[in-house]
Amino acid sequence: xxxxxxxCVKIAGRDAGLKCIVVEVIDSNYVLIDGQTRRRKCNVxxxxxxxxxxxxxxxxxxxxxxxxxKKQGIEVKEKIKRSKRTKEAKTEEKAEIKKEITxxxxxxxxxxxxxxxxxxxxxxxxxxxxxKKAKPESKPKKTVVKxxxxxxxxxxxxxxxxKPKAKKTTKASKTKVKTKKK
Amino acid sequence: MPAGKHKSRSMRRVYTKLTGSKVVIHYxxxxxxxxxxxxxxxxxxGVPRERPYKMQTMAKTKKRPSRPYGGVLCSKCMRExxxxx
Numbered sequence: 597x598x599x600x601x602x603x604c605v606k607i608a609g610r611d612a613g614l615k616c617i618v619v620e621v622i623d624s625n626y627v628l629i630d631g632q633t634r635r636r637k638c639n640v641x642x643x644x645x646x647x648x649x650x651x652x653x654x655x656x657x658x659x660x661x662x663x664x665x666k667k668q669g670i671e672v673k674e675k676i677k678r679s680k681r682t683k684e685a686k687t688e689e690k691a692e693i694k695k696e697i698t699x700x701x702x703x704x705x706x707x708x709x710x711x712x713x714x715x716x717x718x719x720x721x722x723x724x725x726x727x728k729k730a731k732p733e734s735k736p737k738k739t740v741v742k743x744x745x746x747x748x749x750x751x752x753x754x755x756x757x758x759k760p761k762a763k764k765t766t767k768a769s770k771t772k773v774k775t776k777k778k
Numbered sequence: 779m780p781a782g783k784h785k786s787r788s789m790r791r792v793y794t795k796l797t798g799s800k801v802v803i804h805y806x807x808x809x810x811x812x813x814x815x816x817x818x819x820x821x822x823x824g825v826p827r828e829r830p831y832k833m834q835t836m837a838k839t840k841k842r843p844s845r846p847y848g849g850v851l852c853s854k855c856m857r858e859x860x861x862x863x
Contacts, residue, residue, distance in 0.1 A: 607857045610844045644861050 598627050598640055601652035603668070606633050608642040615646075615670050619656050630661045632672050815852035825849050 598604075602618045606629070616631030629638045635658055650664055662672045681689075780803070789805040796802055813825040824843040826836065833841060842849025847856045 605860060607860055608845075608853065612856065613846045613860050644857075 597645055598643065599649065600654055601650040603646040603648040603650065604629065604643040605646060606638070606642060607644050615665070616643075617650055617652065617661060617664070619652070619661065620654055628655075630656070630658055631665055632670065813849065815855055816850050817855040818852060820852045820854075822849065822852060 598618050598621065600618055600621060604616055604618065606612055606614050606616060611633040614632035616629040616633045618627045619630045619635070620628035622628060622637060625640055626637055627640060627643070629636065629643070648668065650668070652661075652664060656664070665672055784805050788808070790808045792804045792806050794802055794804050807829065809827050810829065812827055813822040814820065815822060826833070826841060828836070845853075845856065847859065851859065
């Protein structure tokens with residue numbers, strides 16, 4: 597059943613549902629498979645045979661297996677291996693990132709220099725503001741007069757209110773003092 | 779005596795040993811029911827039985843088996859589904 601070149605579907609594990617061919621028969625129970633799955637030893641129970649058998653040599657290399665499967669209309673996606681990053685590589689990456697940031701800042705700085713130029717354009721407009729300021733100066737005079745009028749009115753009222761209170765407190769304090777003396 | 783809110787068995791009781799050989803009851807919320815296969819209803823293995831706040835902190839690889847239909851179908855039902863396709 598599981599002869600060399602047999603097309604199979606893997607049923608178990610993380611490669612389940614992927615197609616492969618038998619490359620080598622190791623045992624009555626085990627075969628070597630390759631294709632969309634990883635190239636690995638596999639139990640026959642974990643394979644579901646399909647009806648096609650490819651004419652293939654024993655122990656075919658992975659690249660040739662990919663070509664054979666392509667003829668059958670089965671494309672194999674090559675996994676990109678992640679290289680382990682060493683400490684030196686990490687430090688280099690960080691340095692590169694810093695350089696990029698500094699470059700960006702340098703490019704941004706000239707833009708900032710443009711802003712002061714705009715301010716210079718505004719400077720001729722300043723005298724207008726001065727004129728505007730001159731107008732409000734006249735207003736405060738009126739307000740000062742009003743305040744001056746308002747203040748004296750308010751103050752006597754407060755005093756009037758404050759005085760009776762003071763009297764009351766004094767009376768109460770006197771009475772208290774008397775009681776204490778008794 | 780337990781507090782009134784702890785008299786009902788809605789909270790699970792956990793006996794904890796303190797230093798000084800004291801045993802105290804801690805009241806904790808009950809765990810959710812087991813995850814089951816969508817086809818046959820069997821309990822799924824490899825899926826932890828924890829409260830959602832703990833599931834959030836866990837890695838994705840720890841929450842379900844890394845195979846097609848992992849965490850949804852049991853392995854038997856998954857195999858049959860692949861065979862039929």
